[in-house]
Amino acid sequence: MTGPGRHTVVVDLGYGDAGKGTVVDLLCADGPVGAVIRFNGGAQAAHNVVTPDGRHHTFAQFGSGTLHGVPTHLSRFVVVDPLALAAEAEQLNAIGVPDPFGLLTVDAEALLSTPWHIAANRLRELGRGASRHGSCGMGVGETMAYALRHGDAPRAGDTLDPPRLRRRLAAVRDRLSDELGELGGPPLDDVVSVFRTFGAIVSVVDGRAARRDLLNAGRCVFEGAQGVLLDEWFGWHPYTTWSTTTFANAETLLTEAGHEAQRLGVVRTYTTRHGAGPLVTEDVGLTRALPDRHNGTGRWQGPFRVGHFDAVAHRYAVEVAGGVDALAVTHLDAPERVPELAICSEYVVDGSSLGRLVPGERGDLAYQERLTALLGRARPARLDRPAHRASAIGALLDAPVVIESYGPSTADKRMLAATG
Amino acid sequence: MGSGHWSTDVYGAAASYRAATGRSAFAYSDSGARRVHERLDPRGVGVRESCDSDEHPRSTPIAVLFDVTGSMGNVPRTLQGKLPELFGLLMRKGYAADPQIMFGAIGDATCDRVPLQIGQFESDNRMDDDLGSIVLEGGGGGQRTESYELAMYFMARHTSLDSVQRRGRRGYLFLIGDELPYPQVKPAEVHRWIGDELAEPISVAAIVAELRQRFEVYYILPSGASYAGDPEILGYWRRLLGQHVIELDDLDAVCETIALTVGLGEQAIDLAEGLNDLDDIGSTATGAVGKALATIGSSSRGGVVRTSLPDGLETDGPEDGLVRL
Numbered sequence: 001m002t003g004p005g006r007h008t009v010v011v012d013l014g015y016g017d018a019g020k021g022t023v024v025d026l027l028c029a030d031g032p033v034g035a036v037i038r039f040n041g042g043a044q045a046a047h048n049v050v051t052p053d054g055r056h057h058t059f060a061q062f063g064s065g066t067l068h069g070v071p072t073h074l075s076r077f078v079v080v081d082p083l084a085l086a087a088e089a090e091q092l093n094a095i096g097v098p099d100p101f102g103l104l105t106v107d108a109e110a111l112l113s114t115p116w117h118i119a120a121n122r123l124r125e126l127g128r129g130a131s132r133h134g135s136c137g138m139g140v141g142e143t144m145a146y147a148l149r150h151g152d153a154p155r156a157g158d159t160l161d162p163p164r165l166r167r168r169l170a171a172v173r174d175r176l177s178d179e180l181g182e183l184g185g186p187p188l189d190d191v192v193s194v195f196r197t198f199g200a201i202v203s204v205v206d207g208r209a210a211r212r213d214l215l216n217a218g219r220c221v222f223e224g225a226q227g228v229l230l231d232e233w234f235g236w237h238p239y240t241t242w243s244t245t246t247f248a249n250a251e252t253l254l255t256e257a258g259h260e261a262q263r264l265g266v267v268r269t270y271t272t273r274h275g276a277g278p279l280v281t282e283d284v285g286l287t288r289a290l291p292d293r294h295n296g297t298g299r300w301q302g303p304f305r306v307g308h309f310d311a312v313a314h315r316y317a318v319e320v321a322g323g324v325d326a327l328a329v330t331h332l333d334a335p336e337r338v339p340e341l342a343i344c345s346e347y348v349v350d351g352s353s354l355g356r357l358v359p360g361e362r363g364d365l366a367y368q369e370r371l372t373a374l375l376g377r378a379r380p381a382r383l384d385r386p387a388h389r390a391s392a393i394g395a396l397l398d399a400p401v402v403i404e405s406y407g408p409s410t411a412d413k414r415m416l417a418a419t420g
Numbered sequence: 421m422g423s424g425h426w427s428t429d430v431y432g433a434a435a436s437y438r439a440a441t442g443r444s445a446f447a448y449s450d451s452g453a454r455r456v457h458e459r460l461d462p463r464g465v466g467v468r469e470s471c472d473s474d475e476h477p478r479s480t481p482i483a484v485l486f487d488v489t490g491s492m493g494n495v496p497r498t499l500q501g502k503l504p505e506l507f508g509l510l511m512r513k514g515y516a517a518d519p520q521i522m523f524g525a526i527g528d529a530t531c532d533r534v535p536l537q538i539g540q541f542e543s544d545n546r547m548d549d550d551l552g553s554i555v556l557e558g559g560g561g562g563q564r565t566e567s568y569e570l571a572m573y574f575m576a577r578h579t580s581l582d583s584v585q586r587r588g589r590r591g592y593l594f595l596i597g598d599e600l601p602y603p604q605v606k607p608a609e610v611h612r613w614i615g616d617e618l619a620e621p622i623s624v625a626a627i628v629a630e631l632r633q634r635f636e637v638y639y640i641l642p643s644g645a646s647y648a649g650d651p652e653i654l655g656y657w658r659r660l661l662g663q664h665v666i667e668l669d670d671l672d673a674v675c676e677t678i679a680l681t682v683g684l685g686e687q688a689i690d691l692a693e694g695l696n697d698l699d700d701i702g703s704t705a706t707g708a709v710g711k712a713l714a715t716i717g718s719s720s721r722g723g724v725v726r727t728s729l730p731d732g733l734e735t736d737g738p739e740d741g742l743v744r745l
Binding site: 058082087091163194197201 | 426427428429430431432433434436438439440475552553
């Protein structure tokens with residue numbers, strides 16, 4: 001690409017699960033990448049990568065370029081879970097990554113989620129009963145909400161300062177217990193101890209300086225988490241995530257360092273949703289015909305649901321994300337296996353047709369809630385089955401398709417143009 | 421998207437971190453790396469600092485630089501295995517206030533790709549990372565010479581020690597190896613590997629004199645290495661450092677040797693007390709350490725003897741010549 005610089009930002013234009021991990025893995029296989037930089041979400045991410053030799057890993061906090069030896073940087077916009085990180089590193093080691101922690105730098109400003117955040121998240125979600133939001137039960141939202149209320153929320157840098165770490169962890173436990181009752185969870189001392197170990201083993205860095213060095217040194221890939229349609233401001237409220245899932249955070253980090261990047265949007269040839277919330281094109285037959293290799297029914301999230309390609313929703317995602325330079329389309333093998341799979345580019349709502357969802361003002365959650373209600377009444381106006389699925393999707397979303405994926409491994413991908 | 425794919429169990433995580441600590445020993449080198457890890461690159465770093473802080477108000481800098489060329493075999497790996505003990509000894513027994521440990525590695529600037537690797541002074545196990553990132557060069561020149569003088573130049577001119585500047589207490593520098601330095605610090609090598617402009621070469625004696633303003637400098641010559649006991653090499657270092665040359669029969673005792681040497685230097689113990697401490701913790705190194713430190717330990721408690729001993733002076737063991745104040 002010319003103009004946007006050599007870096008690439010990878011964002012999912014749906015509800016997550018489109019295949020960001022496999023796209024990042026491909027970009028890292030394609031040429032030298034200095035680092036994969038994460039810019040939202042936390043340990044609830046689950047980006048699946050399958051190598052040609054059959055190794056599989058679900059990337060949560062490590063970047064999806066890890067199996068190529070590409071380092072990961074967790075920026076200040078990521079909620080870091082030191083406990084899940086250790087388990088993930090152990091698994092990476094088991095599948096042949098010699099020193100996973102050696103590949104990791106963590107911004108000192110990144111928030112830390114704790115066992116008490118996770119417990120609080122699960123208590124609240126249980127309290128919602130049938131009206132669950134589709135939370136992953138990992139405490140990411142709880143951690144962010146806590147940080148908004150309390151200036152002394154624990155951050156990665158605190159692990160290098162044991163007395164302060166202890167004070168801040170104790171405050172999380174005490175405040176959340178006061179609010180919600182007994183949270184259970186491990187003794188404070190044990191959490192302090194393991195968080196200190198985390199701080200000693202991973203490199204906790206001055207994020208701005210580290211990112212400037214990385215971006216100056218070579219090509220970086222920014223790996224988004226979740227999807228634009230779950231964005232905290234532009235998603236279908238309240239079925240959203242506590243995270244800005246557009247390009248915005250990545251743009252902020254790039255601008256700070258004086259860099260630009262190509263904006264790459266990822267979609268499947270069909271639209272999926274893991275958990276509760278609107279999915280206009282949902283089709284029970286498709287859910288049965290296209291079971292997901294890596295997504296079953298999550299205890300906290302609920303079932304994995306499948307629908308036809310919802311061009312109306314994905315176009316809205318492109319619009320609220322500020323446009324994309326290029327697209328990666330995954331699961332292109334599905335239309336051949338499931339002939340009824342189609343594209344929906346228009347809804348019917350209350351008897352009239354609707355081809356565009358109008359974005360609201362950022363922060364107007366009442367408007368987002370009205371969109372949620374509207375989508376609840378919407379049905380696909382018609383379903384088309386174009387022969388060339390990838391180019392049809394490119395035309396509908398008004399961006400060139402530069403990556404086509406026909407299966408889980410790198411060998412199943414086609415690069416149609418130079419990215420970055 | 422996901423649902424918490426990875427366990428958030430505290431105890432599982434603690435075990436994973438512990439396992440990772442052991443695993444990361446020289447992971448960088450074992451992965452085939454042949455360039456200095458950026459964290460250890462001495463070029464253009466300014467200074468490596470050992471600083472006092474609220475948590476560590478009386479920092480004691482301890483630098484351990486070892487030869488990583490072929491002749492030294494397993495020294496670095498042995499050190500990595502013994503490292504936690506070194507720290508534990510220093511802390512538990514109160515041998516030194518607030519120890520801050522730095523690791524580095526010495527190769528041959530005339531033919532190795534990685535002649536100098538220098539970590540940071542660390543007060544916790546982050547020094548494990550530095551140790552784990554050291555490239556084990558192998559190689560070496562085969563002419564019984566390594567670039568110790570380049571390492572000493574760096575330590576003399578690119579370190580900043582609060583212990584010296586604030587309290588007038590020198591740090592400790594241990595060189596572990598079995599070869600000779602080159603006779604001069606060469607401007608071209610300093611320029612290439614460190615980045616300084618030197619007008620003219622500096623003799624080894626001059627750089628050692630400069631280095632000793634900041635550090636108590638010790639040379640540990642392990643036996644079992646290819647030149648152990650070589651009278652020329654031993655004699656050379658003795659002329660340079662006097663009694664601060666330690667011959668060590670059992671390389672496994674290197675951490676205990678360093679710990680007791682620091683304890684003696686800090687006047688926290690005498691040799692007999694130190695050896696008792698080793699027995700207390702069930703160390704198997706007491707004999708080797710006692711023999712290695714007999715000459716140092718035989719001076720009055722904490723005193724540093726600066727006169728050279730004649731070459732090849734035999735010592736019988738720990739009880740030999742102990743003087744208690």
